[in-house]
Amino acid sequence: xxxxxxxxxxxxxxxxxxxxxxxxxxxxxxxxxxxxxxxxxxxxxxxxxxxxxxxxxxxxxxxxxxxxxxxxxxxxxxxxxxxxxxxxxxxxxxxxxxxxxxxxxxxxxxxxxxxxxxxxxxxxxxxxxxxxxxxxxxxxxxxxxxxxxxxxxxxxxxxxxxxxxxxxxxxxxxxxxxxxxxxxxxxxxxxxxxxxxxxxxxxxxxxxxxxxxxxxxxxxxxxxxxxxxxxxxxxxxxxxxxxxxxxxxxxxxx
Amino acid sequence: xxxxxxxxxxxxxxxxxxxxxxxxxxxxxxxxxxxxxxxxxxxxxxxxxxxxxxxxxxxxxxxxxxxxxxxxxxxxxxxxxxxxxxxxxxxxxxxxxxxxxxxxxxxxxxxxxxxxxxxxxxxxxxxxxxxxxxxxxxxxxxxxxxxxxxxxxxxxxxxxxxxxxxxxxxxxxxxxxxxxxxxxxxxxxxxxxxxxxxxxxxxxxxxxxxxxxxxxxxxxxxxxxxxxxxxxxxxxxxxxxxxxxxxxxxxxxxxxxxxxxxxxxxxxxxxxxxxxxxxxxxxxxxxxxxxxxxxxxxxxxxxxxxxxxxxxxxxxxxxxxxxxxxxxxxxxxxxxxxxxxxxxxxxxxxxxxxxxxxxxxxxxxxxxxxxxxxxxxxxxxxxxxxxxxxxxxxxxxxxxxxxxxxxxxxxxxxxxxxxxxxxxxxxxxxxxxxxxxxxxxxxxxxxxxxxxxxxxxxxxxxxxxxxxxxxxxxxxxxxxxxxx
Numbered sequence: 001x002x003x004x005x006x007x008x009x010x011x012x013x014x015x016x017x018x019x020x021x022x023x024x025x026x027x028x029x030x031x032x033x034x035x036x037x038x039x040x041x042x043x044x045x046x047x048x049x050x051x052x053x054x055x056x057x058x059x060x061x062x063x064x065x066x067x068x069x070x071x072x073x074x075x076x077x078x079x080x081x082x083x084x085x086x087x088x089x090x091x092x093x094x095x096x097x098x099x100x101x102x103x104x105x106x107x108x109x110x111x112x113x114x115x116x117x118x119x120x121x122x123x124x125x126x127x128x129x130x131x132x133x134x135x136x137x138x139x140x141x142x143x144x145x146x147x148x149x150x151x152x153x154x155x156x157x158x159x160x161x162x163x164x165x166x167x168x169x170x171x172x173x174x175x176x177x178x179x180x181x182x183x184x185x186x187x188x189x190x191x192x193x194x195x196x197x198x199x200x201x202x203x204x205x206x207x208x209x210x211x212x213x214x215x216x217x218x219x220x221x222x223x224x225x226x227x228x229x230x231x232x233x234x235x236x237x238x239x240x241x242x243x244x245x246x247x248x249x250x251x252x253x254x
Numbered sequence: 255x256x257x258x259x260x261x262x263x264x265x266x267x268x269x270x271x272x273x274x275x276x277x278x279x280x281x282x283x284x285x286x287x288x289x290x291x292x293x294x295x296x297x298x299x300x301x302x303x304x305x306x307x308x309x310x311x312x313x314x315x316x317x318x319x320x321x322x323x324x325x326x327x328x329x330x331x332x333x334x335x336x337x338x339x340x341x342x343x344x345x346x347x348x349x350x351x352x353x354x355x356x357x358x359x360x361x362x363x364x365x366x367x368x369x370x371x372x373x374x375x376x377x378x379x380x381x382x383x384x385x386x387x388x389x390x391x392x393x394x395x396x397x398x399x400x401x402x403x404x405x406x407x408x409x410x411x412x413x414x415x416x417x418x419x420x421x422x423x424x425x426x427x428x429x430x431x432x433x434x435x436x437x438x439x440x441x442x443x444x445x446x447x448x449x450x451x452x453x454x455x456x457x458x459x460x461x462x463x464x465x466x467x468x469x470x471x472x473x474x475x476x477x478x479x480x481x482x483x484x485x486x487x488x489x490x491x492x493x494x495x496x497x498x499x500x501x502x503x504x505x506x507x508x509x510x511x512x513x514x515x516x517x518x519x520x521x522x523x524x525x526x527x528x529x530x531x532x533x534x535x536x537x538x539x540x541x542x543x544x545x546x547x548x549x550x551x552x553x554x555x556x557x558x559x560x561x562x563x564x565x566x567x568x569x570x571x572x573x574x575x576x577x578x579x580x581x582x583x584x585x586x587x588x589x590x591x592x593x594x595x596x597x598x599x600x601x602x603x604x605x606x607x608x609x610x611x612x613x614x615x616x617x618x619x620x621x622x623x624x625x626x627x628x629x630x631x632x633x634x635x636x637x638x639x640x641x642x643x644x645x646x647x648x649x650x651x652x653x654x655x656x657x658x659x660x661x662x663x664x665x666x667x668x669x670x671x672x673x674x675x676x677x678x679x680x681x682x683x684x685x686x687x688x689x690x691x692x693x694x695x696x697x698x699x700x701x702x703x704x705x706x707x708x709x710x711x712x713x714x715x716x717x718x719x720x721x722x723x724x725x726x727x728x729x730x731x732x733x734x735x736x737x738x
Contacts, residue, residue: 048693049692049693050689051689052685071692071697072689072692072693073691073692073693073695073696073697073698075693076692076693076694076695077695081693082693084690084693087690088684088686088687088690089687090687090690090691090704090705090708091708091709092707092708092709092710092711092712093704093705093707093708093711097704098694098704101691101694101696101700101704102691102694102695102696105695105696105697105700106695109695141708142708158694162694162695
């Protein structure tokens with residue numbers, strides 16, 4: 001589904017991603033871990049098409065099409081979803097109106113009429129239940145006055161509504177208390193299907209107790225320096241990152 | 255790498271440089287008099303309209319007042335002063351007789367409204383709006399009139415009112431906006447060609463929204479609308495006024511006067527969507543919109559002004575309330591969009607005279623392109639207006655970095671028991687907001703429209719439903735282009 005090859009990107013002439021290679025197949029959950037400043041968020045932003053970052057080389061094939069040729073909204077239409085680490089506020093626009101706009105735009109690209117209001121509302125109710133969300137939430141303005149946890153839950157709610165092929169969860173666990181974390185993780189697990197895939201970006205192992213990855217990758221200094229199964233996450237939890245980052249630094253320099 | 259490589263500035267420029275979509279001319283025969291203004295022209299207008307002597311006198315007095323006045327230049331706008339001798343002061347579409355039903359409307363006129371996306375029949379049927387179309391100064395159709403008449407409500411053109419209800423017109427015309435009030439109100443009083451008149455009798459609640467669509471049609475025609483709306487004790491009316499004008503190369507002057515009278519316990523809701531031709535991207539052409547709108551509130555009366563201003567090359571407009579009665583309420587909700595080289599100096603005046611009078615001002619400015627938008631407001635609380643309150647909120651949203659937004663709030667409070675609050679913010683549409691929308695599959699154009707709509711929500715919510723939809727469409731047209 002996703003095949004990233006030798007991806008190099010940076011901002012203001014400073015290279016942050018120094019050659020990323022990553023393959024994700026349908027039905028898989030990948031975790032990308034790494035210390036602060038390793039390039040985790042840059043990677044998710046570049047996949048989503050954030051123009052703050054300049055891509056200098058490489059490709060991001062998604063269903064055999066290079067995402068780098070597409071605008072961010074076109075990538076979204078193809079089924080790429082990013083759960084933002086810091087979701088932005090859109091004052092005056094209710095959650096339901098925002099989601100309606102997003103779904104309508106996607107359907108427009110597919111040549112479909114807007115979803116009937118009744119169906120849309122029904123779907124929203126169903127997904128809200130899945131995420132233990134309070135009624136009345138739909139009429140609140142997008143992220144305006146939301147707590148950190150509410151913002152993250154709102155991201156996963158949008159993901160549930162948009163049903164992406166590839167979901168990238170960027171530090172979704174930050175700002176969540178343990179109960180909220182369980183609810184969100186449970187929601188993500190229920191949305192998992194054979195024809196979609198999830199990339200979980202996290203600093204801590206904690207989230208991976210609930211969203212169990214098939215593969216774990218360690219990102220350091222703009223490169224994936226180690227990949228393994230879910231046990232790798234446990235090793236990192238026990239030993240920290242030093243034992244592998246040191247080896248990597250010897251190889252590529254720090 | 256992208257299909258189209260655009261920096262944010264370029265994109266914004268593209269997005270904000272849409273050509274005016276309503277530039278077309280209706281080919282209808284007009285009855286027009288020669289250019290220029292003199293006492294003879296004033297007499298001729300009055301004669302053509304078969305007015306009574308008192309009306310002619312009123313006009314002549316206003317004309318003399320106007321001659322002694324000077325065009326004001328205190329507003330934060332720059333424009334070449336119109337040559338008042340180069341304007342045609344009267345133009346009426348030739349029509350044989352008044353229509354009882356919209357179905358009898360001239361097919362050409364109908365086509366014009368269809369192009370604007372306004373199907374009168376549809377509106378009539380679906381929303382029960384009585385529409386008094388003003389096209390080049392003379393109303394050509396008035397609907398629902400008989401239905402309203404059953405309730406004692408008078409809704410007709412002002413020319414008709416001068417003939418049919420002289421006692422009301424004579425009593426109230428110029429009572430809120432006297433001819434000598436300002437240069438443009440004097441000009442209007444002298445030469446106004448037509449407009450709307452409305453009277454709601456005591457205790458009546460007008461069962462439908464009254465609506466007028468304005469258009470300037472004849473090339474080089476100035477339009478001087480006159481609106482007089484009287485809500486008698488305990489009555490209620492919601493009035494909608496919408497404007498779109500066809501594309502013109504020379505500047506056109508529009509100097510309207512609107513007077514509202516809300517008697518004790520009456521309520522008037524006055525909503526405007528203004529979309530006069532703003533001129534092209536180089537600032538050529540476009541309507542000069544110099545309007546005096548003012549209402550007076552007697553005891554416990556309420557007047558709400560809601561306006562969505564997207565058009566005109568130059569706008570000079572301050573819908574105001576004189577809160578004369580105790581416990582009276584004045585409200586002003588405004589969205590003013592300027593784009594390309596448009597200039598707008600708009601706001602409100604709330605004059606508190608009565609005790610416990612309250613006023614609310616919500617003004618939202620949106621500036622794009624190389625435009626300039628100013629909010630100018632006056633809150634005046636007199637000595638006797640004890641325990642009065644005002645809340646003002648003035649926000650500006652900037653798109654790109656070549657536009658300007660200014661706020662000129664004037665506050666005068668002459669007693670110590672009153673409260674005045676003023677809040678102001680300035681913001682820009684953030685790249686992060688646009689990217690967030692993009693990531694959800696919402697294209698940049700739609701994202702901007704969405705963000706702008708969210709920003710204007712407090713004002714748009716004040717508009718009647720069908721008008722709000724039209725206003726939203728206008729905002730999009732004013733700010734969007736075809737991206738990609």
